[in-house]
Amino acid sequence: MGKCEQCIIKEFNALKSLTKEELMRVSACKTGRLYKKGQIIFEEGETLNGVYCVRDGVCKLSKLSENGKDQVVKLVVKGGLLGKRSLVTEQKTNLSAVALNDMEMCFIPKSEIMSDLSKNPKFTMDVLREMAHDLKESDESLVNMAQKSVKRRMAEILMYIHDNFGTDNEDYLSIVLSREDYASIVGTATESAIRILSQFKKEGLISTRGKQIKIEDYGSLKWIE
Amino acid sequence: MGKCEQCIIKEFNALKSLTKEELMRVSACKTGRLYKKGQIIFEEGETLNGVYCVRDGVCKLSKLSENGKDQVVKLVVKGGLLGKRSLVTEQKTNLSAVALNDMEMCFIPKSEIMSDLSKNPKFTMDVLREMAHDLKESDESLVNMAQKSVKRRMAEILMYIHDNFGTDNEDYLSIVLSREDYASIVGTATESAIRILSQFKKEGLISTRGKQIKIEDYGSLKWIE
DNA sequence: TTTAAAATATGATATTTGTCATGGAATTTT
DNA sequence: AAAATTCCATGACAAATATCATATTTTAAA
Numbered sequence: 001m002g003k004c005e006q007c008i009i010k011e012f013n014a015l016k017s018l019t020k021e022e023l024m025r026v027s028a029c030k031t032g033r034l035y036k037k038g039q040i041i042f043e044e045g046e047t048l049n050g051v052y053c054v055r056d057g058v059c060k061l062s063k064l065s066e067n068g069k070d071q072v073v074k075l076v077v078k079g080g081l082l083g084k085r086s087l088v089t090e091q092k093t094n095l096s097a098v099a100l101n102d103m104e105m106c107f108i109p110k111s112e113i114m115s116d117l118s119k120n121p122k123f124t125m126d127v128l129r130e131m132a133h134d135l136k137e138s139d140e141s142l143v144n145m146a147q148k149s150v151k152r153r154m155a156e157i158l159m160y161i162h163d164n165f166g167t168d169n170e171d172y173l174s175i176v177l178s179r180e181d182y183a184s185i186v187g188t189a190t191e192s193a194i195r196i197l198s199q200f201k202k203e204g205l206i207s208t209r210g211k212q213i214k215i216e217d218y219g220s221l222k223w224i225e
Numbered sequence: 226m227g228k229c230e231q232c233i234i235k236e237f238n239a240l241k242s243l244t245k246e247e248l249m250r251v252s253a254c255k256t257g258r259l260y261k262k263g264q265i266i267f268e269e270g271e272t273l274n275g276v277y278c279v280r281d282g283v284c285k286l287s288k289l290s291e292n293g294k295d296q297v298v299k300l301v302v303k304g305g306l307l308g309k310r311s312l313v314t315e316q317k318t319n320l321s322a323v324a325l326n327d328m329e330m331c332f333i334p335k336s337e338i339m340s341d342l343s344k345n346p347k348f349t350m351d352v353l354r355e356m357a358h359d360l361k362e363s364d365e366s367l368v369n370m371a372q373k374s375v376k377r378r379m380a381e382i383l384m385y386i387h388d389n390f391g392t393d394n395e396d397y398l399s400i401v402l403s404r405e406d407y408a409s410i411v412g413t414a415t416e417s418a419i420r421i422l423s424q425f426k427k428e429g430l431i432s433t434r435g436k437q438i439k440i441e442d443y444g445s446l447k448w449i450e
Numbered sequence: 451t452t453t454a455a456a457a458t459a460t461g462a463t464a465t466t467t468g469t470c471a472t473g474g475a476a477t478t479t480t
Numbered sequence: 481a482a483a484a485t486t487c488c489a490t491g492a493c494a495a496a497t498a499t500c501a502t503a504t505t506t507t508a509a510a
Contacts, residue, residue, distance in 0.1 A: 063364060065372035067450075073364050085357045088350065094361050118350070121343045125313065128349070131356045132310045136319050138363040139288060139298050145370035146412025147290035150497070179458065187371025189498055194458060210506075211457090225292075375467070404488065414468050419488060435476080436487090 001032040004106075009055050012079025014126035022116050022123075029112045033105045035059075041082070041097035041105070048086035048093050050109040054078055057103030058165070058175050061095045062184065072185040073138070075100075075175070077165055084127060084134075086110060087117060100177065145187055148225075153186045154196045155224040158206065162215050172212040226257040229331075234280050237304025239351035247341050247348075254337045258330045260284075266307070266322035266330070273311035273318050275334040279303055282328030283390070283400050286320045287409065297410040298363070300325075300400070302390055309352060309359075311335060312342060325402065370412055373450075378411045379421045380449040383431065387440050397437040 004027035010016050018026065035041055035057070042048060044064055054076055061074040061082070073095060076082060082097055087110060116123050144153055158173070165175045177185075183193035197213075200206045205217045205224075215221060229252035235241050243251065260266055260282070267273055269289055279301055286299040286307070298320060301307060307322055312335060341348050369378055383398070390400045402410075408418035422438075425431045430442045430449075440446060 063368045065368050067372055069372055071368040071371045073367060085361065088353045088357045094364065118346045121346070121349070124346070124349050124353070125343070128313045128353050128356065131353065131360060132313045135356060135360045135363060136310065138360060138367060139319065142298060142363060142367045142370055143288045143290050143296040145367055146296045147292050147294055190458090191460085191499080192497060195460080195497095198459070403486095415487095416469080416489085417467060420467095420490075423489065 001030075001106075003027045004030065007055070007106075009053060009079050013053065013081045014084075014123060014130055015053065015081075017123040017126040018116060018120065022120065026108055026112060026116075030106045030108045033107055035099040035103040035105065037099055037101045039099045039103075041099060041103075042093060043096045044094060045092050048083045049111070050107050051084060051087060051113065052082040052097075053106040053108065054080045054082065055104040055106060057105075058100045059097050059103060060100055060181065060185075061097055063095050070096075070184050071187060072181065073141075074134070075161075075165070075185075077175075081130070084131060087113065087127065100175070100181070150186055150188045150192055151196050151199075152225050153188075154182065154193065154200075155205075155221045157182065157185050158200075158213065158215060159218065159221055162218070167214075170214070172209065172214045176211050176213075178211060226255075226331075228252045229255065232280075232331075234278060234304055238278065238306045239309075239348060239355055240278065240306075242348040242351040243341055243345065247345065251333055251337055251341075255331045255333045258332055260324040260328040260330065262324055262326045264324045264328075266324060266328075267318060268321045269319060270317050273308045274336070275332055276309060276312060276338065277307040277322075278331045278333065279305045279307070280329040280331060282330075283325045284322050284328060285325055285406065285410075286322050288320050295321075295409050296412060297406065298366075299359070300386075300390070300410075302400075306355070309356060312338065312352065325400070325406070375411060375413045375417055376421050376424075377450055378413075379407065379418065379425075380430075380446045382407065382410050383425075383438065383440060384443065384446055387443070392439075395439070397434065397439045401436050401438075403436065 003024070004010060004015070005020055005023040010023070015023070041052065041059060056078055058075060058077050059082070060072045061076060062070045062072045065071055083093065086093060117127065144156065161173050161175050165173070168174050179194045179197065180190050182197070183190040186193060197206070197208070201208060205215070205221050207214045207216050228249070229235060229240070230245055230248040235248070240248070240251070266277065266284060281303055283300060283302050284307070285297045286301060287295045287297045290296055308318065311318060342352065369381065386398050386400050390398070393399050404419045404422065405415050407422070408415040411418060422431070422433070426433060430440070430446050432439045432441050
């Protein structure tokens with residue numbers, strides 16, 4: 001396993017604000033973890049005693065609703081940090097994390113990073129900024145859920161994945177999700193998600209190959225309502 | 226206007242972690258502001274250069290959706306801080322704040338409080354904790370919006386207001402909102418909000434007197450689905 | 451490869467929610 | 481107090497979405 005101070009992943013998250021010395025200390029105590037597609041990283045209600053740094057792969061952060069359905073709150077890819085909240089609260093985590101494909105992660109124990117949080121203001125501010133960003137995104141999703149149609153939300157998540165996580169060399173979305181996952185992101189029944197994607201396909205907005213999805217007409221997707 | 230260091234409001238937010246000296250400095254530069262019911266405190270897209278500390282009254286934080294409807298994201302009462310995000314980001318605010326009744330607030334310029342944020346780790350951690358809490362709440366609302374029926378959401382907001390903001394001496398909810406506000410919190414059409422409240426009334430779950438609402442049967446409200 | 455299981459697809463139908471229209475009640479303004 | 485305005489209420493209907501049922505296809509397992 002590599003050293004944190006040389007890992008380029010850190011550039012994408014708050015860890016970049018740690019000093020070289022701090023990073024070396026973190027590096028010494030971190031543990032690498034591999035997760036297979038579908039594997040649970042942690043579950044709602046668990047006590048996390050550290051943060052996870054995503055080196056490769058994608059996972060979903062979700063929360064179980066009282067009706068028994070899972071709602072995806074956020075997708076996290078390479079460079080993302082999981083469990084930031086655990087650094088500031090003693091509370092158990094309110095979200096579950098599940099790998100959507102094979103993943104490679106580093107786990108950094110809370111004990112090791114807490115001192116940095118109190119001593120390195122630059123790092124703290126960075127964590128604060130990331131949290132503020134998450135909050136803004138969450139508020140936006142909240143408004144979308146409350147005010148937009150399922151079809152619109154589906155169009156938006158396709159564009160979101162396209163814009164933020166990119167495509168492979170054949171223009172297929174690089175993140176491959178099941179229809180059930182799409183339903184659980186958009187907040188609808190699986191059948192409805194399937195129906196809408198079928199409709200998009202018929203209308204030539206997207207094309208599919210197995211689970212893979214390619215956006216064929218971004219411009220029109222944008223104006224779906 | 227009183228002095229921050231003697232103001233009991235601060236006990237309810239991150240300002241409690243400032244030292245006496247810091248509080249005196251803040252006190253010297255803060256400005257008191259009064260807002261009347263319905264008055265706009267700030268609007269989405271504005272640049273906030275400070276935080277607002279709510280001394281009295283209630284306001285709603287909302288965001289305009291693309292469909293032209295306002296979605297309430299959070300209610301803030303005595304002790305709450307508005308504009309925390311502005312302390313960590315240069316970005317314009319993503320929310321609007323509107324007074325729901327007459328309000329009394331203190332405005333603390335960003336410039337004055339920023340130095341504390343970088344020098345007083347206890348304060349920073351407190352802001353971080355509040356932000357983490359907001360994020361958790363926002364995620365929960367997101368899941369509720371996505372997975373629960375309008376009726377359920379209405380029942381929950383009534384209970385939320387009851388539990389968090391209390392009642393007057395006749396058991397009426399101490400926060401009085403228009404049906405339109407309820408609709409915009411729950412994320413539904415005003416007519417739907419009206420209809421549901423009427424139904425609750427018919428079923429004896431609540432009673433009303435003008436705009437005032439009294440919860441008559443908390444137990445049953447809890448089991449609405 | 452065959453079988454079993456899971457995921458996708460689609461129809462039929464029920465339920466929920468939104469929209470438009472209209473009237474009455476409450477509040478504010480003149 | 482009258483008029484005007486805003487808010488609340490409710491019916492009728494339309495649209496969106498969920499649910500149930502049942503194929504079909506794809507994927508995983510034996």
